[in-house]
Amino acid sequence: xxxxRAAATALTAxxxxxxLTLTACAPEPVPAPSGSADARQTATATAxxxxxxxxxxxxxxxxxxxxPGVYAIPADCRGMVNSSIIAQFGTTPLNDPAFAPTxxxxxxxxxxxxxxxxxDTTRLITKITGIxxxxxxxxxxxxxxxxxxxxFTPNGGTRCEKTWQNTKYPVTDGRTLxxxxxxxxxxxxxxxxxxxxxxxxxxxxxx
Numbered sequence: 001x002x003x004x005r006a007a008a009t010a011l012t013a014x015x016x017x018x019x020l021t022l023t024a025c026a027p028e029p030v031p032a033p034s035g036s037a038d039a040r041q042t043a044t045a046t047a048x049x050x051x052x053x054x055x056x057x058x059x060x061x062x063x064x065x066x067x068p069g070v071y072a073i074p075a076d077c078r079g080m081v082n083s084s085i086i087a088q089f090g091t092t093p094l095n096d097p098a099f100a101p102t103x104x105x106x107x108x109x110x111x112x113x114x115x116x117x118x119x120d121t122t123r124l125i126t127k128i129t130g131i132x133x134x135x136x137x138x139x140x141x142x143x144x145x146x147x148x149x150x151x152f153t154p155n156g157g158t159r160c161e162k163t164w165q166n167t168k169y170p171v172t173d174g175r176t177l178x179x180x181x182x183x184x185x186x187x188x189x190x191x192x193x194x195x196x197x198x199x200x201x202x203x204x205x206x207x
Contacts, residue, residue: 071181071205073128075104077112080128081200088194089114092122099125114192121169124189126201136179143177155202156180166190178202 074080077094095102098117104110108130115123140160143149151160157180166173171191176198178185185201 071183073108073110073130073183074201074204075110077103077110077126080112080204081194081197082203085194085197085200088197089192092116092192121166121171121173122191124187124192124194124197126185126187128183128185128201128205130182131179131184132182133179136182136184140177140179149175149177155199155206157202157206159198180206 078086092114093116094114095112096115096117099113099115102111102113110128112126112128113123115125137158140149140151140158143160143162144151147162149160149162151158153159155178157178159176159178161174161176163172163174165171169191172193173188173190174193175186175188177187178198178201180202183205185198185205187198
């Protein structure tokens with residue numbers, strides 16, 4: 001009886017030792033790199049958009065439906081900005097045929113191009129489309145992590161932006177994106193960045 005009891009005690013001790021060993025070897029969570037930005041979290045940095053490459057900027061379309069949820073995508077490129085923005089554009093043409101397609105698209109999105117087709121730079125292109133939260137924030141996080149965009153969360157949405165020096169001309173280029181409630185406002189610009197442009201569009205859509 002004593003041998004059986006001693007054997008049982010030894011087996012129990014071994015089992016506990018094995019369990020402790022396995023627990024100690026379990027990997028710990030890997031923390032996110034301290035230098036990366038996350039568009040899902042509130043960022044503390046702010047920046048003002050100013051302007052892409054030496055060629056005319058183009059806005060890549062996001063993956064997702066062009067039909068937003070609660071709010072509507074604007075149907076008028078001029079009407080979606082206030083009078084202050086219009087004044088800053090001055091005589092800059094809007095949606096010149098050379099930049100087609102512009103205006104409302106078959107999928108419900110809208111493309112607005114401010115610029116003179118005779119100019120090599122000085123241009124602003126905005127595309128507004130519908131895209132759900134997951135794909136939108138994945139895209140914004142990728143811009144922050146791989147391209148150095150600054151992201152923060154104003155006006156109930158998520159905004160990411162970056163400016164850089166044009167590689168051909170002594171002007172500033174850049175890109176500003178704002179997502180909220182399944183609507184993405186995506187603007188690329190070169191030497192043309194009216195103050196308050198994106199905020200004006202946000203106000204016209206979301207109030």
